Amino acid sequence: MKWSIPERIIERGREYLNDGRVLSVTPDPENQVWHAEVLGGELYRVDLDASAKEEDYCQCSYWEEHGFCKHTVSVELYLRQQGKSRKITAASVPKSDSFSASKMFSKGLNHLAHQQDRSQVPLQIECQLDSIATNPYRGELDVLGISLKIGQQHGRSYMIKNIYKFLQVYQTEKVYAANKRNSFYLNHSAFTQEENELLQHLASLAQTQELFGRAGVLVEGKLDKKYLLLPVEYAKEFIQKMADFPFVFQFDDQKLRELSFSEQTRVLLFQVAKAENSFKLSVSHDFDKVFQYYGWALYDGEIVELSTEQMDIYLTMEQLLKRLKEPIISYPQEELSELFKQVLPLLKEIGEVEVDDEVYQYISDVDLVLRFYLKKRKGMIELRIDHVYGDIIFSSDPAHQQVPENHPEVLRDYDRERQAKAVVEQLGFKQTETGWHKKIPKGEELYRFFNQELYYMRQLGEIYMGKKLREL
Secondary structure, eight states: OOTTSOHHHHHHHHHHHHTTOEEEEEEETTTTEEEEEEESSSEEEEEEEOSTTOOOEESSHHHHHHSOOHHHHHHHHHHHHTTOOSSOOGGGSOOTTSOOHHHHHHHHHHHHHHHHHHTTSOEEEEEEEEEEOSOTTOGGGOEEEEEEEEEETTSOEEEOSOHHHHHHHHHHTOEEESSSSOEEEOOGGGSOHHHHHHHHHHHHHHHHHHHTTOOSEEETTEEETTOEEOOSTTHHHHHHHHTTSSEEEEETTEEESOOEEOSOSOOEEEEEEEOSSSEEEEEEEOOSEEETTTTEEEETTEEEEOOHHHHHHHHHHHHHHTTSSSSEEEEOGGGHHHIIIIIHHHHTTTEEEEEOGGGGGGEEOOOOEEEEEEEEETTEEEEEEEEEETTEEEESSGGGOBOOTTOOEEOOOHHHHHHHHHHHHHTTOEEOSSSEEEEOOOTHHHHHIIIIIHHHHHHHSEEEEOHHHHHO
16 A cells, blocks of 8 residues: 555545445456445545556545545455455456345445435534635735535534535535544435525535636645635625524634624724824724725624725725824825815725814815916917915916915815816917917917817806907
């Protein structure tokens, strides 16, 4: 027997032999092989190589992965018990009348009778959902793996090491060996209706994943068939079904025995407060875990479903915060406009934003009025844009800027300011040090300037035109 076969496999083979599961062993002198039939979870055909190569074969999935199994071991032990070796001699070949089809047939069916006796034992399943890393540096890329435990009701449960094999046995209502001491007859009547519905769903999922060659989940570089990959499109449905049974969700060394979906999507908390010489933005509440593939975030024991936009905002924020020692960002007063007009609107998509009353003393939130000043000069149309916020004017021409000292920080509407700039540049104006200009059009182009181009500007703000330009 090969020295590389683990002792536990040899022990299981010995148990199979003692239980009478080796149903038949027949020598094939011409091909130098022993043909055998061994009854496990199903009837397996075993070929034991009689040559020095010892290239055995079994139909079971364990042999396919390892090149040996308890079934091949049980056949070799059977030969030893009969005082024979692998080598086929003339004495190994039985006489034509030595094989009894009736004994072989009865012996095989006798095991099915024992299986029927187990059908009345009520069974139960336990569901587990594990967060499995796909990238050690990016926890948000974790996938979710489904695993099961099986046991008698109110008794001990055992981890199912190959969920694909378990579900195959369940569908055929045969015996499943959880370990060398505990086997369960997976008759559908042994489970509740709800358990059967879940197991049928899982069996269909397992078949689909096997068809695509995805049986198992990579865990630390090794394929683990304990897991079914939770599919994104049916993820919520599966979790809601599994939550009706004994359930465990494991992630980052934490365990949850209950898991539900939150009705809210904006659960984080951001705060803005005045500090000594700055204004501090802090992240007061954060997610416990994020699953980007599923569009989920875990918060206070509940799953928060995020849109693609919300997920992008959160992941970008998370990456930026990794550069800081703590989730607090200091803003100088001159950057309050960017904070209130660009940053906080995005954060409001994923959480609540609280601003201390004191902060409002340092900002001015006045609506923007756009003013377009156009005049004719040296064959050109010159354009200046003033961004007017009450008494404060930010102008494209520094000479017309009006920003008093010690003024509250204006919360500028950068979107409309950029929109105005984009429109005039689409109309053919080129930027200068004081604004924009372009050559005075002629003929139909001049008509279009007054009747169409000015109309576009008027949609955005007020137009002030010089006398010489109006005369055209």
